[in-house]
Amino acid sequence: MNELLEKLIPNVLDYSERFFTSCTQTLQMFAIAGIFTFLFGMLFGVVLTVTKRGGIRENRVIYYIVEIFTNVFRSIPFIILLIFLIPFTRALVGTAIGVKGAVVPLIFGAVPFFTRQVETALANVDDGKIEAARSMGSGTFGLIFRIYLHEAVPELVRVTTITAISLIGLTTMAGAVGAGGIGSFAINYGQNLNHQDIVNVCVVILLVFVCVLQTLGNFFSKKTTNRELITRRKEL
Amino acid sequence: MAYIEFKDVKKIYRMGEVDIEALSGVDFEIEKGEFVVIAGASGAGKSTILNILGGMDNATSGEIIVDGNKISDYGARQLTTYRRYDIGFVFQFYNLVQNLTVVENVELATQICKNPLNIEDTVRAVGLGERMHNFPAQLSGGEQQRVAIARALAKNPKLLLCDEPTGALDYNTGKSILKLLQDTCREQGMTVIIITHNLALTDMGDRIIKVKSGKILSMEKNDNPLPIERIEW
Ligand SMILES: Nc1ncnc2c1ncn2[C@@H]1O[C@H](COP(=O)(O)OP(=O)(O)O)[C@@H](O)[C@H]1O
Ligand SMILES: [Mg+2]
Numbered sequence: 001m002n003e004l005l006e007k008l009i010p011n012v013l014d015y016s017e018r019f020f021t022s023c024t025q026t027l028q029m030f031a032i033a034g035i036f037t038f039l040f041g042m043l044f045g046v047v048l049t050v051t052k053r054g055g056i057r058e059n060r061v062i063y064y065i066v067e068i069f070t071n072v073f074r075s076i077p078f079i080i081l082l083i084f085l086i087p088f089t090r091a092l093v094g095t096a097i098g099v100k101g102a103v104v105p106l107i108f109g110a111v112p113f114f115t116r117q118v119e120t121a122l123a124n125v126d127d128g129k130i131e132a133a134r135s136m137g138s139g140t141f142g143l144i145f146r147i148y149l150h151e152a153v154p155e156l157v158r159v160t161t162i163t164a165i166s167l168i169g170l171t172t173m174a175g176a177v178g179a180g181g182i183g184s185f186a187i188n189y190g191q192n193l194n195h196q197d198i199v200n201v202c203v204v205i206l207l208v209f210v211c212v213l214q215t216l217g218n219f220f221s222k223k224t225t226n227r228e229l230i231t232r233r234k235e236l
Numbered sequence: 237m238a239y240i241e242f243k244d245v246k247k248i249y250r251m252g253e254v255d256i257e258a259l260s261g262v263d264f265e266i267e268k269g270e271f272v273v274i275a276g277a278s279g280a281g282k283s284t285i286l287n288i289l290g291g292m293d294n295a296t297s298g299e300i301i302v303d304g305n306k307i308s309d310y311g312a313r314q315l316t317t318y319r320r321y322d323i324g325f326v327f328q329f330y331n332l333v334q335n336l337t338v339v340e341n342v343e344l345a346t347q348i349c350k351n352p353l354n355i356e357d358t359v360r361a362v363g364l365g366e367r368m369h370n371f372p373a374q375l376s377g378g379e380q381q382r383v384a385i386a387r388a389l390a391k392n393p394k395l396l397l398c399d400e401p402t403g404a405l406d407y408n409t410g411k412s413i414l415k416l417l418q419d420t421c422r423e424q425g426m427t428v429i430i431i432t433h434n435l436a437l438t439d440m441g442d443r444i445i446k447v448k449s450g451k452i453l454s455m456e457k458n459d460n461p462l463p464i465e466r467i468e469w
């Protein structure tokens with residue numbers, strides 16, 4: 001077994017410690033940026049839905065602030081965003097490199113994307129249901145939690161999966177400018193030292209990440225999809 | 237003073253540059269426990285009247301009194317409370333939450349109100365005792381509308397407001413829904429207001445209010461309301 005590995009991926013074995021650190025770093029960046037992205041994206045998505053024209057708590061000022069933030073940061077290519085945010089990142093967390101330095105631009109890169117996805121998911125919730133809940137006397141928070149978020153759960157699971165997968169991509173891109181992680185490892189040890197086996201292993205690892213996320217996403221999405229449809233399918 | 241009073245109620249919708257006068261001075265009154273039919277052509281302003289009466293929307297001017305309270309002075313928060321405790325709405329489209337069962341849909345309404353009726357009794361009363369744990373998609377249109385009615389009734393509201401409740405149903409199913417509403421009114425003394433664009437239905441009401449182009453065309457009391465079974469259209 002060892003001999004086989006020695007033959008197939010000699011350089012990965014040589015740098016195995018680095019390799020494992022890189023994996024850990026990627027996971028750390030992913031987890032921290034992921035949690036913040038989820039929270040902020042969810043918040044902004046709900047805010048856009050609620051404050052838009054004809055929304056349940058129409059408010060032009062708040063809507064446009066969030067809308068502009070979202071559009072601006074969504075239009076900047078991530079690699080430029082990374083450089084652009086360096087001074088801000090340094091001021092905020094003290095460094096612009098490593099896991100700590102990467103998390104900030106990752107959040108700025110992923111939140112606008114997720115915000116849009118959440119907004120779309122909530123826009124699919126039937127207006128009639130909102131009207132009915134409003135007629136029952138649900139307040140703003142009641143409408144958000146009991147109707148919007150409740151009805152949109154399967155869709156939210158789906159967009160969370162998409163965002164998580166794209167966040168993996170952003171994480172590796174951040175590796176190009178000193179974030180560490182699998183991206184850095186592939187560039188610094190694979191490409192620069194001309195070790196193709198290192199690049200190959202990085203690709204495989206990333207594929208595994210993405211597959212795991214997609215499988216989890218599909219599982220939860222199925223679990224939360226309209227129970228009545230599933231019941232009906234069983235009956236047929 | 238009547239139980240419900242509308243005094244010179246106006247409603248103007250602002251659509252960008254143009255103003256649409258949906259109600260141009262509406263006056264009527266309704267007594268407690270009446271089965272009221274509001275009839276008129278599409279676009280006449282019926283839904284606007286019901287939405288204002290039910291606290292879904294504010295009037296532009298005029299006075300609305302319900303059970304001694306001046307609803308027209310209420311702010312957004314007070315209107316939410318008013319809808320929560322005093323009003324039950326039934327719409328043309330049933331608007332049930334698809335991934336909740338019949339019982340859970342009714343629960344959704346009762347969770348936030350003060351003196352709800354027993355949920356299962358209410359579901360049985362609308363004739364769905366056997367379907368309590370079904371999902372909306374497993375029910376016919378008429379049955380879904382029954383759930384919506386149970387959802388409104390379980391809150392034990394002062395007023396039951398129904399906007400074209402049979403609009404999406406076939407003739408016989410529509411009749412059975414109207415019968416359920418009339419029976420509810422008679423048996424529980426609940427004030428029930430039904431909107432329809434079908435003038436043939438007016439004979440079933442204790443009070444008939446006809447609306448045309450944002451105005452009240454006529455309001456009459458009917459001392460011999462017909463039972464639903466005897467109405468044909
Ligand atoms: N939200 C709204 N914005 C603008 N105009 C409206 C709105 N709701 C209703 N209207 C207008 O007010 C008038 C009365 O509408 P409505 O009360 O819905 O009539 P009905 O229920 O009798 O068919 C119509 O001309 C309609 O176009
Ligand atoms: Mg209408």
